[in-house]
Amino acid sequence: MNKPEKETTVDQQIRRRTFISFGLFGVYVAGAVGAWRWLYKSPNEVPGITSGAHAPLRKALNKTEIFFRRLAFNESHLVKTYPKEMAAKKVRFNSDIGTEGVLPPEQWTLQVTKKNGQVLKISLDQIKQLPKTEIIYDFKCVEGWDQISHWGGLKFADFIKHFGLEEEAKMDFVGMETPDQKYYVGIDMPSALHPQTLLAYEMNEKSLPGRHGQPLRLIIPVKYGIKNLKRIGNITFSNTRPHDYWAELGYDYYSGL
Ligand SMILES: Nc1nc2c(c(=O)[nH]1)N[C@H]1C(S)=C(S)[C@@H](COP(=O)(O)O)O[C@H]1N2
Ligand SMILES: [Mo]
Numbered sequence: 070m071n072k073p074e075k076e077t078t079v080d081q082q083i084r085r086r087t088f089i090s091f092g093l094f095g096v097y098v099a100g101a102v103g104a105w106r107w108l109y110k111s112p113n114e115v116p117g118i119t120s121g122a123h124a125p126l127r128k129a130l131n132k133t134e135i136f137f138r139r140l141a142f143n144e145s146h147l148v149k150t151y152p153k154e155m156a157a158k159k160v161r162f163n164s165d166i167g168t169e170g171v172l173p174p175e176q177w178t179l180q181v182t183k184k185n186g187q188v189l190k191i192s193l194d195q196i197k198q199l200p201k202t203e204i205i206y207d208f209k210c211v212e213g214w215d216q217i218s219h220w221g222g223l224k225f226a227d228f229i230k231h232f233g234l235e236e237e238a239k240m241d242f243v244g245m246e247t248p249d250q251k252y253y254v255g256i257d258m259p260s261a262l263h264p265q266t267l268l269a270y271e272m273n274e275k276s277l278p279g280r281h282g283q284p285l286r287l288i289i290p291v292k293y294g295i296k297n298l299k300r301i302g303n304i305t306f307s308n309t310r311p312h313d314y315w316a317e318l319g320y321d322y323y324s325g326l
């Protein structure tokens with residue numbers, strides 16, 4: 070007598086639970102759709118520096134980058150070096166945006182903009198008079214090749230000290246451009262000040278050839294080739310990311326190894 074009644078109760082319970090489940094699922098879907106619409110309608114990141122993404126996504130990427138940078142980057146951690154004999158005699162060359170031909174060294178000066186707006190004009194001789202640092206390491210290009218190569222020049226950290234740029238070095242970034250401003254990179258200060266970062270004027274113990282960035286190029290072993298700007302024309306300092314040729318085309322801004 071009680072049985073059918075009891076069955077109805079179970080039935081009702083099942084229906085109620087199904088109803089609750091669908092209800093919760095609906096809330097979940099609405100939430101997901103809402104989140105997607107929020108992201109879809111969110112503003113794009115500030116244009117010019119990286120290649121375009123919704124601001125919240127870029128923010129997440131930048132946070133991740135900072136996290137891994139702090140975890141992995143250590144000033145005293147040196148990139149592996151090799152004996153001189155292992156350096157390639159025929160050095161690979163990769164793209165020459167802003168470095169076509171040979172620039173007569175007397176037509177060149179390095180222009181450095183200080184925090185107060187003052188522009189230093191530094192000659193190649195001034196740089197060559199300072200102690201030279203050499204490095205033989207495995208240069209890596211994002212296109213998938215690498216090569217042990219031998220470079221000589223002025224340590225960037227020594228350049229900062231000698232030219233009294235300590236205040237500038239407290240800023241977050243260094244920007245470098247070719248004299249024609251066709252190729253440009255932004256470098257975070259810890260990587261620029263890394264003890265293996267050079268303003269190089271020699272390759273295999275000879276003056277840099279035109280296509281390898283004569284008269285002065287950046288050699289920054291903690292970064293991929295794209296950041297190793299050939300033929301530096303000017304240097305600036307900032308607390309925001311300087312523009313960067315390959316980052317604008319979607320490559321990783323940090324491009325560290
Ligand atoms: N000015 C300038 N610097 C540049 C480039 C360029 O096209 N123009 N190419 C970069 C890339 S992608 C690489 S791999 C290295 C290659 O240096 P290399 O030609 O001396 O091997 O230079 C970097 N610096
Ligand atoms: Mo490259």
